Amino acid sequence: MSDLVLGMDVGGTSSRAVIADLDGRILGRGTAGGGNPTSRGVGPAMTAIGAAIEAALAGGAEGPIDRARLRANVIGAAGFGATDAYAALATMWHELGVPGEPVLVGDVEVAFASGSDALDGSILIAGTGGVAAAIIGGTLGPMADGLGWMLGDHGSGYWLGREAIRRTLQPGRDPADPLGDLVSQRLTGTSLTGEWVVDRLAILTAAYALEPVRLSEIAADVVAADEAGSRQAGEILASAADELVTTLAGIHRPDDGPVVVLGGGLLSSTRLGELVADHILARWPRTTLRHTGSGAGGAAWLAARNLGIDLPASVHAALTRS
Amino acid sequence: MSDLVLGMDVGGTSSRAVIADLDGRILGRGTAGGGNPTSRGVGPAMTAIGAAIEAALAGGAEGPIDRARLRANVIGAAGFGATDAYAALATMWHELGVPGEPVLVGDVEVAFASGSDALDGSILIAGTGGVAAAIIGGTLGPMADGLGWMLGDHGSGYWLGREAIRRTLQPGRDPADPLGDLVSQRLTGTSLTGEWVVDRLAILTAAYALEPVRLSEIAADVVAADEAGSRQAGEILASAADELVTTLAGIHRPDDGPVVVLGGGLLSSTRLGELVADHILARWPRTTLRHTGSGAGGAAWLAARNLGIDLPASVHAALTRS
Numbered sequence: 001m002s003d004l005v006l007g008m009d010v011g012g013t014s015s016r017a018v019i020a021d022l023d024g025r026i027l028g029r030g031t032a033g034g035g036n037p038t039s040r041g042v043g044p045a046m047t048a049i050g051a052a053i054e055a056a057l058a059g060g061a062e063g064p065i066d067r068a069r070l071r072a073n074v075i076g077a078a079g080f081g082a083t084d085a086y087a088a089l090a091t092m093w094h095e096l097g098v099p100g101e102p103v104l105v106g107d108v109e110v111a112f113a114s115g116s117d118a119l120d121g122s123i124l125i126a127g128t129g130g131v132a133a134a135i136i137g138g139t140l141g142p143m144a145d146g147l148g149w150m151l152g153d154h155g156s157g158y159w160l161g162r163e164a165i166r167r168t169l170q171p172g173r174d175p176a177d178p179l180g181d182l183v184s185q186r187l188t189g190t191s192l193t194g195e196w197v198v199d200r201l202a203i204l205t206a207a208y209a210l211e212p213v214r215l216s217e218i219a220a221d222v223v224a225a226d227e228a229g230s231r232q233a234g235e236i237l238a239s240a241a242d243e244l245v246t247t248l249a250g251i252h253r254p255d256d257g258p259v260v261v262l263g264g265g266l267l268s269s270t271r272l273g274e275l276v277a278d279h280i281l282a283r284w285p286r287t288t289l290r291h292t293g294s295g296a297g298g299a300a301w302l303a304a305r306n307l308g309i310d311l312p313a314s315v316h317a318a319l320t321r322s
Numbered sequence: 323m324s325d326l327v328l329g330m331d332v333g334g335t336s337s338r339a340v341i342a343d344l345d346g347r348i349l350g351r352g353t354a355g356g357g358n359p360t361s362r363g364v365g366p367a368m369t370a371i372g373a374a375i376e377a378a379l380a381g382g383a384e385g386p387i388d389r390a391r392l393r394a395n396v397i398g399a400a401g402f403g404a405t406d407a408y409a410a411l412a413t414m415w416h417e418l419g420v421p422g423e424p425v426l427v428g429d430v431e432v433a434f435a436s437g438s439d440a441l442d443g444s445i446l447i448a449g450t451g452g453v454a455a456a457i458i459g460g461t462l463g464p465m466a467d468g469l470g471w472m473l474g475d476h477g478s479g480y481w482l483g484r485e486a487i488r489r490t491l492q493p494g495r496d497p498a499d500p501l502g503d504l505v506s507q508r509l510t511g512t513s514l515t516g517e518w519v520v521d522r523l524a525i526l527t528a529a530y531a532l533e534p535v536r537l538s539e540i541a542a543d544v545v546a547a548d549e550a551g552s553r554q555a556g557e558i559l560a561s562a563a564d565e566l567v568t569t570l571a572g573i574h575r576p577d578d579g580p581v582v583v584l585g586g587g588l589l590s591s592t593r594l595g596e597l598v599a600d601h602i603l604a605r606w607p608r609t610t611l612r613h614t615g616s617g618a619g620g621a622a623w624l625a626a627r628n629l630g631i632d633l634p635a636s637v638h639a640a641l642t643r644s
Contacts, residue, residue: 081523142493142518147526150534151487165473171464171572196464201403204469212472212534250493 003071005307006098007300007319008052009110010035010077015048016296017056019065022304022311024318026297028065030055037088038079045085046092049075053096067097072303074103076110076295105302107295108133109140111263114298115290117316120257124248125292126240126272127264128216130156134251138305144250149213155243157266161218163236164225165207168192169200179232182221219266226271240266241275245283254284263292293320325393325629328420329622329641330374331432332357332399337370338618339378341387344626344633346640348619350387352377359410360401367407368414371397375418389419394625396425398432398617427624429617430455431462433585436620437612439638442579446570447614448562448594449586450538452478456573460627466572471535477565479588483540485558486547487529490514491522501554504543541588548593562588563597567605576606585614615642 004027008017015035019028032051034040040048059065080086086104093102112123112135119138125131130153131146149158165187167173168180175194184192184199187206192199207215225233244267252260260280267273268291280287292298297319304311304319326349330339337357341350354373356362362370381387402408408426415424434445434457441460447453452475453468471480487509489495490502497516506514506521509528514521529537547555566589574582582602589595590613602609614620619641626633626641 143522144493147488147491148530150537151484151491151526151529162473166469169469169473171466200465204473207473208470215472 002069003307004065004069005300005303006053006056006070006073007296007298007303008049008073008075008077009107009114009295009299010045010049010075011107011295012036012039012079015052016294017052018294018296018300018319019056019059019070020297020300020304020319022307022309022315024315026319027062028056028059029296030058035077036079037085038081042085042088045079046088049089050092050096053098068099070099072103072307073098073100074105074110074299074303074306076105076107076299076302078107080104103303103306105299106140108143109135110295110299110302111292112261112298113302114293114295114320115261115263116259116288117301117313118257118259121259121261121288122248122252122257123261123263123292124244124267124276125262125264126156126244126266126276128157128213129153130159130244130247130264132244132248132251134253134256136256138302142251145247149215154247155240156264157216157219158213159243160222160236160240160266161215163239164218164222164233165203165215167232167236169203171196174231177225177230177232178228179222179225179230179236182225183218186218186221223270223272237272237275240272241279244276245279248280249283252284254287258284258286259288259290260284261290261292267291293322297321324391326387326391327622327625327629328375328378328392328395329618329620329625330371330395330397330399331429331436331617331621332367332371332397333429333617334358334361334401337374338616339374340616340618340622340641341378341381341392342619342622342626342641344629344631344637346637348641349384350378350381351618352380357399358401359407360403364407364410367401368410371411372414372418375420390421392421394425394628395420395422396427396432396621396625396628398427398429398621398624400429402426425625425628427621428455428462430465431457432617432621432624433614434583434620435624436615436617436642437583437585438581438610439623439635440579440581443581443583443610444570444574444579445583445585445614446566446589446598447584447586448478448566448588448598450479450535451475452481452566452569452586454566454570454573456575456578458578460624464573467569471537476569477562478586479538479541480535481565482544482558482562482588483537485561486540486544486555487525487537489554489558491525493518496553499547499552499554500550501544501547501552501558504547505540508540508543545592545594559594559597562594563601566598567601570602571605574606576609580606580608581610581612582606583612583614589613615644619643
């Protein structure tokens with residue numbers, strides 16, 4: 001029987017595992033709840049990660065997978081920094097009978113690997129948050145932004161929501177622009193009254209009553225308003241693209257590798273993703289642009305590469321197909 | 323006996339009252355704790371406001387003041403918007419035996435009046451927060467920013483603190499710049515280690531453990547670093563000045579009145595105040611620049627003006643002297 005690798009993509013809302021052979025064939029898949037030990041707690045995180053692994057080991061049409069065939073693994077995860085979570089992960093690992101020790105790498109490294117088989121390049125992610133990182137010789141180099149909602153994440157979903165509220169409350173805004181009403185509906189459940197003092201108080205009261213990260217929900221309204229022809233939304237998206245490319249520029253060294261991988265919900269098949277791609281190609285014309293694929297597949301690719309075998313690009317493509 | 327006016331400046335941390343005659347002579351002063359009913363609660367706020375009035379009525383060297391001489395009053399206060407606070411204030415007012423009804427105006431109107439006796443002009447305030455407002459015919463016109471720490475207050479103390487952390491965590495920052503160490507000392511109690519990943523985690527952990535508004539405490543470190551020659555701090559202050567003048571430009575109509583009053587701890591005798599003043603004079607060369615004075619005195623001036631008597635500028639100067 002051929003050698004197998006295990007790849008995982010562990011996030012705050014889901015944990016995904018794939019088991020694949022070195023031809024890129026996926027033999028088992030598993031999905032469970034969020035596995036970030038910082039946000040979920042160590043116990044629930046380990047339960048989720050373990051459940052995803054067991055589901056993958058159950059295999060597909062060819063039946064259960066012999067865990068002794070697993071030669072390498074990579075787990076892409078955030079939230080393992082400041083806790084005793086790694087020890088708990090290793091204990092759970094041995095209880096499951098998975099060979100070797102769990103190999104943890106950062107979620108941005110796995111995201112890069114899901115989009116490119118290059119050893120060098122940069123990744124830019126914009127979703128709820130925003131971060132860029134350089135990948136140098138296959139490992140994580142300098143990062144820019146990723147500072148969270150309070151301090152940074154410029155151009156991210158939170159930032160878009162904040163800008164949308166700011167512009168809605170700006171004196172002299174165009175009352176015909178559809179963005180303000182979408183923001184008001186989202187926050188207060190009603191349309192703008194047109195009385196600025198009343199609207200301002202209602203929107204501020206509703207916004208400060210929310211957990212701050214929930215401002216990122218307004219990002220969907222910015223995208224919708226832009227599609228409906230809102231000039232304000234278009235300006236916000238253009239500014240977000242500037243901010244994100246500035247974040248990327250903080251770490252991108254195009255001479256080391258021309259690959260830039262774009263990831264996160266805001267950069268995949270949206271207007272913001274197009275704007276960012278245009279900016280990047282205008283600034284660094286020789287860029288090879290890629291989008292992220294399956295994170296668990298990217299982790300499986302990293303695991304396979306760690307075996308020291310020279311694998312063709314077709315294996316990368318097969319593993320990371322979403 | 324001559325007619326008197328009562329002026330009050332009620333804020334989140336203190337409540338100040340002055341009683342003055344129409345020549346600008348201050349006959350009584352009182353100070354008590356914070357009187358913002360939203361942040362302090364209605365009960366404690368009324369206790370503080372009442373205590374400040376009673377202290378002012380106790381008078382100075384000439385003894386207690388006959389409250390029957392009070393012809394007008396103005397109370398400049400924030401936080402009376404969405405509560406039953408005004409009714410509680412009126413009840414307290416009558417229990418104290420102060421004639422008439424309490425006349426509430428916004429804190430920015432009183433701040434403008436503390437710096438200028440003009441009926442038209444603009445005010446720009448930068449302290450913990452940042453806001454600009456137009457004063458038109460003696461009453462409050464459009465406002466810009468003032469959206470609070472989460473949504474705005476660009477160029478304010480909170481914003482300065484946030485920018486200082488962002489720059490400290492930026493890849494490729496100059497390690498010799500003194501700002502980073504001041505930020506690290508403030509947040510973690512220790513200097514930067516020089517290991518970027520370690521410093522980044524320590525600073526982010528400490529920053530997110532704080533109540534967000536407390537980032538404004540870092541503003542003092544930005545000012546200190548600038549004085550010590552920090553290029554990063556100088557750049558942050560220059561950006562803050564740009565942001566604040568942009569906020570002002572959102573509402574300032576120089577043809578209506580050339581007066582701009584600057585207020586808040588960050589604009590009085592600081593480098594940021596100088597930068598903002600320079601920007602304003604470069605953009606609107608005919609501006610008459612003023613700084614805020616005694617808020618309670620400004621409220622007393624508004625009360626006197628409400629009597630319909632034409633008062634000389636010397637009375638305004640006497641009332642608002644800090």
